[in-house]
Amino acid sequence: MKELSLNVLDITENSVKAGATLTEISILENSDTLTMIVKDDGCGMSEEILRTVENPFYTTRTTRKVGLGIPLLKMAAEMTGGSVKIVSSTDAATHGTTVTAVFYKNHLDFTPLGDIKETVVTLIQGHPDTDFLFVHQTPSGEVKLDTRELRVILEGVPLDTYEVIVWIKEYLNEQYELLENR
Amino acid sequence: MKSLAELQAIKDKMKDKVVIREGASSTRVVVGMATCGIAAGARPVLGAFVEAVNEGGLAQSVTVSQTGCVGLCQYEPIVEVYEAGKDKVTYVKMTADKAKEVVEKHLKGGKVVTEYTVANCE
Numbered sequence: 001m002k003e004l005s006l007n008v009l010d011i012t013e014n015s016v017k018a019g020a021t022l023t024e025i026s027i028l029e030n031s032d033t034l035t036m037i038v039k040d041d042g043c044g045m046s047e048e049i050l051r052t053v054e055n056p057f058y059t060t061r062t063t064r065k066v067g068l069g070i071p072l073l074k075m076a077a078e079m080t081g082g083s084v085k086i087v088s089s090t091d092a093a094t095h096g097t098t099v100t101a102v103f104y105k106n107h108l109d110f111t112p113l114g115d116i117k118e119t120v121v122t123l124i125q126g127h128p129d130t131d132f133l134f135v136h137q138t139p140s141g142e143v144k145l146d147t148r149e150l151r152v153i154l155e156g157v158p159l160d161t162y163e164v165i166v167w168i169k170e171y172l173n174e175q176y177e178l179l180e181n182r
Numbered sequence: 183m184k185s186l187a188e189l190q191a192i193k194d195k196m197k198d199k200v201v202i203r204e205g206a207s208s209t210r211v212v213v214g215m216a217t218c219g220i221a222a223g224a225r226p227v228l229g230a231f232v233e234a235v236n237e238g239g240l241a242q243s244v245t246v247s248q249t250g251c252v253g254l255c256q257y258e259p260i261v262e263v264y265e266a267g268k269d270k271v272t273y274v275k276m277t278a279d280k281a282k283e284v285v286e287k288h289l290k291g292g293k294v295v296t297e298y299t300v301a302n303c304e
Binding site: 150 | 184186188189190192193195196197215216217218220221225226228229232236241246247248250251
């Protein structure tokens with residue numbers, strides 16, 4: 001992947017496919033590290049599947065939907081000296097999956113985050129019936145978008161309505177501009 | 183500064199239109215957004231379709247949606263166009279610029295851009 005934001009898009013698509021109603025995407029940055037957390041309340045994975053997702057060569061046809069996504073993320077993180085951790089539960093009360101990836105930003109092989117705004121917009125456009133909580137913390141401040149809050153205001157107008165998508169795009173642009181000027 | 187009041191205004195404007203829009207689309211544009219598609223550049227292709235379809239006044243008749251892996255990973259980004267009563271058209275190795283061209287020539291003009299189709303690629 002050319003940008004980490006594309007890995008974020010790819011990993012979050014798995015959450016949506018797992019039937020998540022809410023997926024929390026957190027990008028936490030300090031001067032040394034970038035931590036990406038994708039946490040969903042989807043169906044979760046059994047321990048058996050969990051063991052196979054990190055290795056592309058263990059992928060069989062039945063689990064093919066998992067494919068190269070996690071291995072690519074793992075490679076991108078480990079190249080910088082970082083790591084990927086996956087916690088998942090299929091328990092009726094606590095089902096869901098959390099993927100945490102840590103990257104060392106100052107490492108030569110660190111892939112830049114890229115256009116994370118476009119990733120958020122693409123997810124909302126493609127999956128207007130599920131909710132996303134996006135939080136990006138940087139040393140200079142935070143950008144946050146919660147589709148549940150937008151849904152309250154929109155009163156049934158779908159999130160993938162073009163005017164709404166444009167508003168979200170411009171909103172995120174402004175939030176990031178504010179952050180840069182701080 | 184973008185405010186929630188602005189979103190409220192969008193809601194008031196769109197509220198009546200929603201009912202009419204549902205189920206009215208006769209054409210579907212589907213972009214492959216699995217790992218293979220995303221890695222090959224599907225995100226800007228999808229964005230270009232969404233923008234060109236809506237800015238081009240086709241929102242009433244065309245929906246743009248996302249799907250998983252189509253099974254032709256080496257030809258990603260792949261875009262499928264489904265039109266009522268016509269054969270499916272599969273565009274391969276798409277870019278944002280090609281997407282705009284497909285909206286203009288195919289979705290608006292009714293002429294398939296054959297040079298970008300899978301049949302032309304094999």
